[in-house]
Amino acid sequence: MDYRGRFAPSPTGLLHFGSLVAALGSWLRAREAGGRWLLRMEDIDPPREVPGAAAAILAALPAFGFTADEPVLHQSQRQAAYDAAFARLRAIDAVFPCWCSRSELAAMGELHRDGRCVAPPDPRREPAWRLRAPDVEIAFDDIVQGPQRQNLRESAGDFVIRRVEGLYSYQLACVVDDAHQGITEVVRGCDLLDSTPRQIHLQRLLDLPTPRYLHLPLALDGAGHKLSKSAQAWPVDPADPLPALRRALAFLGQPVPAEAADAPTLLAAALSRFDPALVPKRGGCFAG
Ligand code: GLU
Numbered sequence: 001m002d003y004r005g006r007f008a009p010s011p012t013g014l015l016h017f018g019s020l021v022a023a024l025g026s027w028l029r030a031r032e033a034g035g036r037w038l039l040r041m042e043d044i045d046p047p048r049e050v051p052g053a054a055a056a057i058l059a060a061l062p063a064f065g066f067t068a069d070e071p072v073l074h075q076s077q078r079q080a081a082y083d084a085a086f087a088r089l090r091a092i093d094a095v096f097p098c099w100c101s102r103s104e105l106a107a108m109g110e111l112h113r114d115g116r117c118v119a120p121p122d123p124r125r126e127p128a129w130r131l132r133a134p135d136v137e138i139a140f141d142d143i144v145q146g147p148q149r150q151n152l153r154e155s156a157g158d159f160v161i162r163r164v165e166g167l168y169s170y171q172l173a174c175v176v177d178d179a180h181q182g183i184t185e186v187v188r189g190c191d192l193l194d195s196t197p198r199q200i201h202l203q204r205l206l207d208l209p210t211p212r213y214l215h216l217p218l219a220l221d222g223a224g225h226k227l228s229k230s231a232q233a234w235p236v237d238p239a240d241p242l243p244a245l246r247r248a249l250a251f252l253g254q255p256v257p258a259e260a261a262d263a264p265t266l267l268a269a270a271l272s273r274f275d276p277a278l279v280p281k282r283g284g285c286f287a288g
Helices: 017-032 053-063 079-091 102-107 170-180 190-205 241-251 263-272
Strands: 004-007 036-041 095-098 128-131 137-142 146-151 159-162 185-189 212-216
Touching (some): 004 017, 004 185, 017 185, 036 053, 079 095, 095 159, 128 190, 137 190, 146 190, 159 170, 241 263
Parallel strands (some): 004 036
Antiparallel strands (some): 137 146
């Protein structure tokens, strides 16, 4: 099967070092395989979106040498596909409406595991919709992180598929769009390693193929926290791309080319020496 990879930023801030690492890692894997590298703008969460961030990210990527092989997919345009997936989950009775309040959820230890809502239905309020988490182990082999397994019920619980405001969750949108874009390998930060079992479960319920997964080490700040776009941590400067690209290559354990006139030249040199076996595991990965 022809390789198809992707980079899927959320427009919650400017491109920062952590997202540059994910862009670089996914680009190197796709180019090494002679495959396609796609872009997806994950703009499904308007309350968290920073105005102008999507345009700024899309404008910055070419400055770092990254150009997508197909038109950018915007999740904000994909409502009908998510509605269809949600309708299918309802039809197979995989989801249930949930009116639990924050305090009721807190009393459950934040994880909802009953497979049904314990609060009385309230016709005046829209419910959230949760996916019933079965008591099963989902296992997969991550290309960098090695064998993973997670009991969905224990670790994720009945997770939200559609929020009270009617917005679909990242998990559902990601699964629907990875399949729509024909993604064969997902390369992303290790902060999403523990989302992968939920996504594999959704793929099975929706009869969608499961891609391979490669989770990159996570860039942490000095205090050991994830660099988050919302915190505006470590923005990278598209006007001066080489230093950030060099740092990102070093972060991925790759040899750093000494001389390069511009970003495309640096990337070409990095690609010729790219070795996925050198990518370190370390980072903020979930245990177990
Ligand atoms: N949009 C997510 C983020 O920016 C990444 C999603 C993914 O790669 O699956 O953290």
